[in-house]
Amino acid sequence: MSGGKLRIAITDDEAPARNRIKNLLEDVSEMLPIELVGEADNGRALLELVEEHPADVVLLDIRMPEMDGLEAARHLQKLEDPPHVVFTTAYDDYAVSAFELHAIDYLVKPIRLRRLHDALSRVRSITRIPLDVLNEMAPDARTHLSIQERGKVQLVPVAEILYLRAELKYVTIRTAQRELLLEESLSSLEEEFGDRFVRIHRNCLVAREYIEAFEKESQPGAEARWVIRVRGVNEKLPVSRRQQSIVRQLGKKAC
Amino acid sequence: MQACRESNPSEVIEPMASISQNAPVNSLPDFRNLGVMLRILVIVTGLTLLAEALKNNALVRWLEASAAAIAFVLPVTIISLLILGLATAWLRRIDYRAAIAFVVIIELAVVTATVQFVWVLLPEDNSLTVLVRYWLFTVLLALALIGYFNLRNRALSPALAEARLQALQARIRPHFLFNSLNAVLSLMRAEPRRAETALEDLSELFRVLMSDNRKLIPLEQELELCRQYLDIESLRLEDRLNVDWRIEELPDDAMVPPLILQPLLENAVYHGIEPSARPGTISIHIQRKSERLEMTLSNPVPETTRPQSGNKMALANIGERLQLHFDAEATFATRSEGGRFEVRIVLPYVKGVI
Numbered sequence: 001m002s003g004g005k006l007r008i009a010i011t012d013d014e015a016p017a018r019n020r021i022k023n024l025l026e027d028v029s030e031m032l033p034i035e036l037v038g039e040a041d042n043g044r045a046l047l048e049l050v051e052e053h054p055a056d057v058v059l060l061d062i063r064m065p066e067m068d069g070l071e072a073a074r075h076l077q078k079l080e081d082p083p084h085v086v087f088t089t090a091y092d093d094y095a096v097s098a099f100e101l102h103a104i105d106y107l108v109k110p111i112r113l114r115r116l117h118d119a120l121s122r123v124r125s126i127t128r129i130p131l132d133v134l135n136e137m138a139p140d141a142r143t144h145l146s147i148q149e150r151g152k153v154q155l156v157p158v159a160e161i162l163y164l165r166a167e168l169k170y171v172t173i174r175t176a177q178r179e180l181l182l183e184e185s186l187s188s189l190e191e192e193f194g195d196r197f198v199r200i201h202r203n204c205l206v207a208r209e210y211i212e213a214f215e216k217e218s219q220p221g222a223e224a225r226w227v228i229r230v231r232g233v234n235e236k237l238p239v240s241r242r243q244q245s246i247v248r249q250l251g252k253k254a255c
Numbered sequence: 256m257q258a259c260r261e262s263n264p265s266e267v268i269e270p271m272a273s274i275s276q277n278a279p280v281n282s283l284p285d286f287r288n289l290g291v292m293l294r295i296l297v298i299v300t301g302l303t304l305l306a307e308a309l310k311n312n313a314l315v316r317w318l319e320a321s322a323a324a325i326a327f328v329l330p331v332t333i334i335s336l337l338i339l340g341l342a343t344a345w346l347r348r349i350d351y352r353a354a355i356a357f358v359v360i361i362e363l364a365v366v367t368a369t370v371q372f373v374w375v376l377l378p379e380d381n382s383l384t385v386l387v388r389y390w391l392f393t394v395l396l397a398l399a400l401i402g403y404f405n406l407r408n409r410a411l412s413p414a415l416a417e418a419r420l421q422a423l424q425a426r427i428r429p430h431f432l433f434n435s436l437n438a439v440l441s442l443m444r445a446e447p448r449r450a451e452t453a454l455e456d457l458s459e460l461f462r463v464l465m466s467d468n469r470k471l472i473p474l475e476q477e478l479e480l481c482r483q484y485l486d487i488e489s490l491r492l493e494d495r496l497n498v499d500w501r502i503e504e505l506p507d508d509a510m511v512p513p514l515i516l517q518p519l520l521e522n523a524v525y526h527g528i529e530p531s532a533r534p535g536t537i538s539i540h541i542q543r544k545s546e547r548l549e550m551t552l553s554n555p556v557p558e559t560t561r562p563q564s565g566n567k568m569a570l571a572n573i574g575e576r577l578q579l580h581f582d583a584e585a586t587f588a589t590r591s592e593g594g595r596f597e598v599r600i601v602l603p604y605v606k607g608v609i
Contacts, residue, residue, distance in 0.1 A: 091434075
């Protein structure tokens with residue numbers, strides 16, 4: 001923490017809401033040593049912001065386009081020294097009851113100076129939100145997967161992922177440009193992104209929209225096998241015998 | 256504090272009192288309404304078929320007898336509807352019992368005249384007993400129909416009151432209220448004048464929401480409310496919210512149910528604009544087509560992984576209110592096409608007294 005000042009980042013998609021918090025922070029600064037490191041208009045912008053300008057506290061709106069607050073909080077936990085999260089919300093029954101349940105700090109908009117001051121002054125003494133609690137609270141599939149790389153958080157948009165392949169204790173994420181290693185289980189990913197991906201093999205999930213073709217490949221000295229060609233990369237993925245019928249149905253629908 | 260306590264009960268009682276005043280439970284249906292006419296024709300025809308079925312057990316004889324009976328019954332019904340349609344306004348003003356008596360007398364007169372006319376054409380069994388049978392059947396049928404419409408009216412009245420209550424509880428999303436208040440607060444220090452206007456718009460909106468919403472209002476008034484609502488929303492959504500108004504040849508005296516458009520706009524903002532970071536356009540198209548008003552409202556459907564909840568409620572509410580006001584004469588339809596969600600309302604052009 002630089003010079004003992006509490007570094008704060010603001011996230012809200014509405015400019016007036018951010019201005020309101022800035023006004024209040026000016027008032028708080030007369031009572032507490034604080035410093036505004038920046039503001040972002042969605043979760044992804046916040047992750048970029050805190051990489052450049054580390055923060056001790058992020059004020060995080062829940063309902064935002066691109067990436068909402070709950071998802072941003074999950075990715076933030078991948079940082080080496082993640083900031084404290086204080087959620088802000090105008091009205092959200094379900095989220096607020098979850099916050100109460102897990103003693104997570106939140107502020108309701110319109111935010112009162114007194115409440116903001118209290119939240120900021122006790123923030124250092126509060127333990128961070130456990131990741132599994134955040135995972136449990138967010139009912140929707142994430143829009144991005146995140147990987148920690150040299151202390152930074154790399155975000156991969158789920159829409160760009162071609163396939164996910166389990167390898168020992170990691171899952172390889174394959175996009176048209178790169179490969180990354182993720183520390184999550186393939187079955188939990190299948191559960192979360194079941195709409196988007198189809199399991200073609202015990203160790204592989206392929207994005208339906210990137211399946212280019214389903215074809216039989218003959219191998220010298222062995223039985224012919226079915227493979228999937230993936231759009232965007234010159235790769236063939238084997239389809240296990242058990243999954244063939246499911247994949248074939250998918251192929252019919254596509255045609 | 257004292258004043259506050261005193262004013263509260265009256266605020267609660269007033270709307271309830273006005274519900275029972277303005278929607279008298281005992282009243283004849285509006286015979287000019289297409290839905291009422293269709294119902295009467297269907298019921299009369301159905302009962303005639305049933306009566307003939309009881310008399311004739313062979314299918315061919317039943318069909319023959321029914322055809323003859325319907326050829327008699329339908330003209331009677333249509334002539335009665337014409338007369339009652341002309342008299343509707345007066346009938347609904349006078350005492351309920353007097354109105355029923357009037358309807359019964361009109362029916363008896365029409366039946367007698369028609370029977371006499373038929374007897375001139377086909378001299379048959381023209382005894383008085385036959386005529387009395389017709390009279391009996393007519394009186395029973397007329398009373399049964401009046402009873403049916405009365406029951407229907409009673410069944411629908413609580414729904415009317417409930418729809419009004421829903422206007423207060425479900426129509427304005429708490430989310431909208433608190434976000435708007437937050438936006439106004441953000442303007443207080445830097446732009447107090449804009450904050451003033453926003454609060455004025457907001458109080459106007461709530462005044463309408465909390466008032467008696469069952470009487471038709473001029474369309475222009477509803478449009479003004481929509482503009483005020485959109486002004487509040489653009490305060491916080493800024494250039495993400497674009498609105499394309501297309502209003503053609505609109506008569507000044509057109510009347511519509513209050514809050515017929517504003518909740519649809521709120522829906523469009525919540526589902527079409529807020530979930531996207533990019534600017535989107537809501538388009539509103541209103542035109543008059545001879546005796547109908549056609550309103551079309553559409554919003555983009557952003558590509559988002561999470562479907563927003565609470566869509567059905569506002570739409571169902573408006574569909575129900577249109578039915579209460581216009582029965583079968585209004586239509587309400589929605590569709591999703593080409594990345595946009597569209598709501599289309601067609602309602603009769605009702606002229607107001609200006």
